[in-house]
Amino acid sequence: MNVMNASQLSSEASVIEALRRKGYRATSQRIAICRFVLQSREHPTAQRIYSEVKKLHPTVSLATVYKTLQVLRELHLVQELAFAQTETRFDSNAEAHINVVCLRCWSVSDLDGRFAREIAARAASRIRFKVTGQRFDLYGICDKCAVRKKTFHKQNQQDIALERHIP
Numbered sequence: 001m002n003v004m005n006a007s008q009l010s011s012e013a014s015v016i017e018a019l020r021r022k023g024y025r026a027t028s029q030r031i032a033i034c035r036f037v038l039q040s041r042e043h044p045t046a047q048r049i050y051s052e053v054k055k056l057h058p059t060v061s062l063a064t065v066y067k068t069l070q071v072l073r074e075l076h077l078v079q080e081l082a083f084a085q086t087e088t089r090f091d092s093n094a095e096a097h098i099n100v101v102c103l104r105c106w107s108v109s110d111l112d113g114r115f116a117r118e119i120a121a122r123a124a125s126r127i128r129f130k131v132t133g134q135r136f137d138l139y140g141i142c143d144k145c146a147v148r149k150k151t152f153h154k155q156n157q158q159d160i161a162l163e164r165h166i167p
Contacts (some may be wrong), residue, residue, distance in 0.1 A: 027154070043090065
């Protein structure tokens with residue numbers, strides 16, 4: 001199977017070729033969707049992709065976004081990140097890596113793939129397991145949300161102190 005990565009699909013010609021190989025017309029809308037998703041490092045939702053592409057292509061439909069994302073998944077160019085508590089995100093980093101997910105704002109960041117590759121290699125050798133794919137997520141609270149909570153907590157404490165002194 002000839003699997004391309006996102007960097008190989010950086011040119012418009014490559015996007016067109018990949019779509020046509022899958023039997024899809026390479027419309028300007030589909031090309032714009034591919035371009036946005038493959039260049040994004042923020043792990044966008046389908047709705048976010050739709051909103052951004054709609055600015056340049058007002059007639060694009062959400063169905064076209066979902067169908068194009070399906071094609072990108074079939075080409076192994078995008079990984080679907082489904083989370084029970086929030087919208088599905090799409091990750092154009094096709095290399096083995098760890099997704100770091102904030103449980104407050106639901107931001108997703110990529111962590112060096114060296115750790116994910118090491119875990120996959122250990123699993124493969126210890127239990128004679130052929131790894132055909134991976135998804136490794138770490139959950140916690142990002143710095144921005146941690147600072148916001150501290151600031152909110154501090155402001156809340158100040159408000160309570162002020163209320164106690166109000167006659």
